[in-house]
Amino acid sequence: MKWLHQITNTFTLLAKWISLATLIAMTLLITVAVISRAIGHPVIGDVEISQLLMVALIMFGLPYTQSRDAHISIGLIVDRLPIKIQGVLNVISSLTLFFVCWLITVVFVNATVLNDSTFQKSTDLLSIPHLPFKIFIAVGFGLWGLQALLKVIDSIVSLINLSTKQPISDSEGKVKCL
Numbered sequence: 001m002k003w004l005h006q007i008t009n010t011f012t013l014l015a016k017w018i019s020l021a022t023l024i025a026m027t028l029l030i031t032v033a034v035i036s037r038a039i040g041h042p043v044i045g046d047v048e049i050s051q052l053l054m055v056a057l058i059m060f061g062l063p064y065t066q067s068r069d070a071h072i073s074i075g076l077i078v079d080r081l082p083i084k085i086q087g088v089l090n091v092i093s094s095l096t097l098f099f100v101c102w103l104i105t106v107v108f109v110n111a112t113v114l115n116d117s118t119f120q121k122s123t124d125l126l127s128i129p130h131l132p133f134k135i136f137i138a139v140g141f142g143l144w145g146l147q148a149l150l151k152v153i154d155s156i157v158s159l160i161n162l163s164t165k166q167p168i169s170d171s172e173g174k175v176k177c178l
Contacts, residue, residue, distance in 0.1 A: 059140025101145030
């Protein structure tokens with residue numbers, strides 16, 4: 001399963017850089033739009049472009065956040081449970097996330113392939129087509145789902161190692177705890 005980690009993490013790293021580039025582009029666009037509005041020559045469609053760039057920013061940022069386990073979580077109850085039960089809950093929650101992400105991916109792929117070939121939607125002011133952004137959503141959720149699947153695999157391996165009292169290591173070879 002090391003190959004799955006490598007492939008997924010490579011695509012996740014690429015998504016991270018796309019997300020960062022999108023953030024820089026949004027920052028520059030908003031700065032130019034604010035300054036140009038102040039001098040009396042507003043940028044036409046700056047709000048539309050910012051909204052579309054936000055789709056790319058979020059969709060390509062979610063897989064990286066999942067890979068770093070950086071989503072907000074509150075362990076008020078779970079942290080007080082035994083380690084094995086915490087591991088089982090990690091497996092269940094990651095498996096649920098995997099199925100939801102892949103369901104959304106399939107829905108967006110079907111909507112993109114079937115509906116957009118006959119009826120092209122676009123933004124109101126600048127007529128920017130929605131198709132590339134629907135693809136971004138499908139790719140983002142797909143990568144997020146793959147990262148969740150990796151967490152399921154890692155959690156199951158951790159549970160097995162916990163049962164056999166072996167040291168637990170992650171995909172990078174670092175020893176970790178559940």
